Amino acid sequence: MTGQLPITTALSDSSGMERFETGSLPLMPGQRVRAKVLSHQPWGLLVAVAGYEEAGISASVDMIALYSRTAIGRDDLLALFPPVGSEIDAVVQQVRRSHPPVSVRLSILPADLECFTWPCEFCGERTVVSPGGDALVLDVRSNDGPGSLGIIAHRHCLAERIRPENGGERLRVLGLGRG
Incomplete structure (x- = not known):
């Protein structure tokens, strides 16, 4: 085994965090969940998911962020808080x-539960993240250490940024998740 690191060393860092945390990977923007307050x-x-x-x-x-665009007062906002438990x-x-x-x-807005949208990180226009929508969620990771970042983008915005000579990857991006 000369020159190889044990898997435990390669997958974790000095903070104890796994280099590529996997427990939360099934959770994706646009996914409906149940949560306990x-x-x-x-x-x-x-909440607990x-x-x-x-x-x-x-x-x-x-x-506050969810209801900041509405003209409701503090007492009306507090009335929207679901009971603990x-x-x-x-x-x-x-x-x-x-x-x-x-x-x-998480969001509990009725409109988001029906059809969740989020601004595309490339063009800034809203994209449908709910199942069947036009968004992709990119999981960005570094080779230098733990952690990752989720980026939401329109399929076409991502495809446009792939080099033209790499047409196969462009087609795969446009077809991801579509049967």
Whole structure:
């Protein structure tokens, strides 16, 4: 075994975080989930995503950010907070794996539960992230250490950025997830 590192060394760093955390990989923006409300905070809710309670994943619903575009007052906003201990339907907005613990931001807006959209990181226009939509979620990782970043983009915006002579990859990007 000369010149090879043991797998445990190659997959973790000095902070103890696995180099490529895998427990949260099934969670993707646009995915509907169930969550249990753990506590109320001044800005929103701390929740546990069903099926990920033991994975060390921090999850939240930023009620102020969700309802900041509406003209409701503080008392009306607080009335929208689901009770502690209740189970709620939510949609994954973002999954942050840049440092431990993994942080998941959820939305409980009815419109997002119906059809979740997010700005494309390339063009800035909104793209449908819900199943059947026109978005792709890119998982960006570094070869230098732990953590990753999720980027949401239109299929065509990503395909346009692939070199023209690499037409096969362009076609694969346009066809990902489409039967």
